[in-house]
Amino acid sequence: MNTRNSHRARAIVLHTLDYGESDRIATFYTREFGKLKGIAKGARRSRRRFANSLEPFSFTQVLFSRRGGGDSLAMVDQCEIIDHFPMIRSDLEKSVAASYLVELTGAFTVEGKRNEAVFQLLVDFLSLMENGPFRTGLLSFFEIRLLGLAGYEPILDRCSRCHVPLDAGRTFHFSNSRGGLQCSRCVSVPEAAPALSLGTIRSLLHGKALPARNLSRLLLSPRADDESRRLLVSFIRHILGRELKSWQVLRQLRQLDAINVDTC
Ligand SMILES: [Zn+2]
Structure with a gap:
């Protein structure tokens, strides 16, 4: 069986890693699927498909496909920014704090286990940091x-x-x-x-x-x-x-x- 199922999810980027010449591996916390790891082919070259969405703590809509369900590596086809949190990114302390929130979330969650409250927690606290003092x-x-x-x-x-x-x-x-x-x-x-x-x-x-x-x-x-x-x-x-x-x-x-x- 070689069929791939396509999905759409709202996600916060937890972690990214450059891979090979132009790819990027990203770990997301999605509302619909929990923690998800995927490879974005050509992510560092294609601004049309990824813009600057594959950066830690970006809030994105991600299109991906994978074989079956569970925790297999997903193929990330496209990412659209919902919120890039510019006020956090322009402040060094807030940026590091937001990086801590996503790193902590990654450490306390496992792939393939959906928990919408975890996703909402991340969105709520990134929004608090974006809109108020740290x-x-x-x-x-x-x-x-x-x-x-x-x-x-x-x-x-x-x-x-x-x-x-x-x-x-x-x-x-x-x-x-x-x-x-x-x-x-x-x-x-x-x-x-x-x-x-x-x-x-x-x-x-x-x-x-x-x-x-x-x-x-x-x-x-x-x-x-x-x-x-x-x-x-x-x-x-x-x-x-x-x-x-x-x-x-x-x-x-x-x-x-x-x-x-x-x-x-
Ligand atoms: Zn006691």
């Missing part, structure tokens, strides 16, 4: 939602051992191995993870539950921002067993910014 809180809210969609939702509304609620008058620590909070009575090695402020925990719960369009109005205190980043970066590194490249670049960029501000 805040690190957005990364935390994205991460906590993606973790939930990928089956790693951290337990933040109670102690993961004895189930006491947040208002029980105890302090809470986050445990990567338990994937959730432990109260001061259950935690075995208190110095391993510092106690979190209740404000941080409540901000994360709030940031997870709010409709995405309202997130640009949710401001984290410096302490909640800092504690959220530490908790989520450490938990994600624990799950993936590595730190993502784009996160390393973003962190270096922010350290550089801090030095420049200090020396001005």
Whole structure:
């Protein structure tokens, strides 16, 4: 059987790789098919069929064909830009942050498994970054939602051992191995993870539950921002067993910014 089926999908480009003289291999997160990898023949020569659509975090409509279903490599025939996110691309910090969102999505998803909520999450957060200022809180809210969609939702509304609620008058620590909070009575090695402020925990719960369009109005205190980043970066590194490249670049960029501000 050598028949190829043609498909059309809305997609965010997660990753691209130049291949041979003129081809490009791209990984997409599509609304209709989940994560999809395809080869675009002549992509680096044909502006008519691909324009500049095959770039990380572009929002495109992709036409492709493949044999059967599942996770075989697709042949990408054409890509049309829906949104190139020009305001993100003109800002270095936003560009690196958007690269982080797509790299993280790639790391937490498998090919051939459709999850429309993951696609919508990417579209919503890229739109928030395109239309508003960049805040690190957005990364935390994205991460906590993606973790939930990928089956790693951290337990933040109670102690993961004895189930006491947040208002029980105890302090809470986050445990990567338990994937959730432990109260001061259950935690075995208190110095391993510092106690979190209740404000941080409540901000994360709030940031997870709010409709995405309202997130640009949710401001984290410096302490909640800092504690959220530490908790989520450490938990994600624990799950993936590595730190993502784009996160390393973003962190270096922010350290550089801090030095420049200090020396001005
Ligand atoms: Zn407990």
